[in-house]
Amino acid sequence: WGDAATEEHIAILSDLGLLGSRGSIMGWIGVVCLTAMAVAYTAAYVHRFTTRLSSAESSLALCAVAGVAVLISASVLAGLAPDYAPYLVPAAFASMIISSLLSLEMAMAVNLSVAALVGVMLRGDAFAMLAALAAGAAGAYSVPGLRDRASMTRGVGFVGGAVAAVSVCYGLAFGEPQVLSRWYWGFVNGMISTVLTLGSLPFFESIFGVTSPLRLLELSNPGHPLLRRLLLEAPGTYHHSILVGNLAETAAQAVGADALLVRVGALYHDVGKLKRPYFFVENQFAQANPHDKISPALSTLVITSHAKDGVELARQYRLPKSVIDLIQQHHGTGLVSFFYQRAAENDRDQSVDEKDFRYPGPRPQSREAAIVMLADSVEAAVRAQSDASPWQVQSTVKKVVRGKLADGQLDECDLTLKDLYAIENAFLDVLSGVYHERVEYPDLRAVEAGAGADANGSGNANGNSHAKLAAPACEGRGDGEGEATDVRRDSEQAD
DSSP states (O other), rough: OOOOOOOOHHHHHHHHTTGGGSSSSHHHHHHHHHHHHHHHHHHHHHHHHOTTSHHHHHHHHHHHHHHHHHHHHHHHHHOOOTHHHHHHHHHHOOOOOOHHTTHHHHHHHHHHHHHHHHHTTTTTTTHHHHHHHHHHHHHHHHHHHTSSSSGHHHHHHHHHHHHHHHHHHHHHHHOOHHHHHHTHHHHHHHHHHHHHHHHHHHHHHHTTOOOOOOOOOOOOOOHHHHHHHHHHHEEEHHHHHHHHHHHHHHHHHHTTOOHHHHHHHHTTTTTGGGGGGGSSSSGTOOOGGGGGGGHHHHHHHHHHHHHHHHHHHHTTTTTTHHHHHHHHHHTTOEEEEEEHHHHHHHHHTTTOOOOGGGGOOOOOOOOHHHHHHHHHHHHHHHHSSSOHHHHHHHHHHHHHHHOOOOOOTTTTTTOOOHHHHHHHHHHHHHHHHHOOHHHOOOOHHHHHHHHHHHHHHHHHHHHHHHHHHHHHHHHHHHHHHHHHHHHHHHHHHHO
């Protein structure tokens, strides 16, 4: 039946971790139970405190995959380098992924479970659990509001400093100089976690349908192919979208919404107009209006289809779902009032169904979509006003916002009346800078003409010699007027 195990054999088996509760059935039952408790804790947090996430199931799956990746790396490191595993387990990887794609709150909650399970994986090592907890928290705090990939390198300093601080404090508290002397390995952990995060972000985005701030920043680049098309093929719509983006971003900051998502959504909200750009007044540029030759019902069909066309074009260019939702919802079920009124006037003897002149929807489902809708409507309404005085702009903004509220377009988003008041003020702040008063420049041609007349008069009074001197000045007036015009144009451009 085999030889009896000696003390040397038992020592070898113990060093390999093949003895004790970890190798027994009861040990594995304990590990499974602890893991189940961690998963249940995370799931309860997701369903109870993250109602603003678009999909709780997808969020939980993302958290599970990121956490399992950390635990697998902990198991591998425990077998390859058990003495250095507590310093090198990339616990910050999970928290950085979750913080950048979901929220900081989610990352901190998941980090508690991951850190506890890392301690279990390393056979109850208290230092490993504390190091993982500190590294994960530091990583989560290092990535929110990320604006470029280069700035993500600050995660190396955050994570490395956190692990180094735990190493020093733990070594001093429990009298373990070996732990104290290895503090610098925390910065290696920071580099590993940051590299893993940067490399895996695109895969998490595509698999779980979420969008990172880095991806949104890439989409806001004016050199994006779709924005370039919009600039070249529908320039009026492009410049309208730029101003809508400024309005919407300022309003989103005022109410605590996702300002970056709102700005990107505003830039792309009207890309559907690329299919028929000249059917929209901002792109006609003194050309004949094609709506004058078709019925109001057909005009409404063309106008309302730009939302559906925009969704199709956005999917063709692989825009994220969060941006596509804003494109689809930015008109809600609003009424195309101009053509509805025209149809009512043309068919006074017949009833006109209002539903036939409304956008297909859906209504805005989020604060971000509602803000884009309000910014779009406000910009168009203010631009159409012949009077751009401050009080008229203020009246128009209030009328548009209250009209959307009365029409029920804001019923399915969580904007409050207090938010709407803040949004109105944000719009007015931006519009006051766009439609500001300008200094009226004098008519330089009239001034020169008056000066020439005075010169002629004085020449006649003083004699023929002065008249002869005045003649060349009159003959050269054309060149002088050209220079004056150039000066005036330069002054207006500088203003």
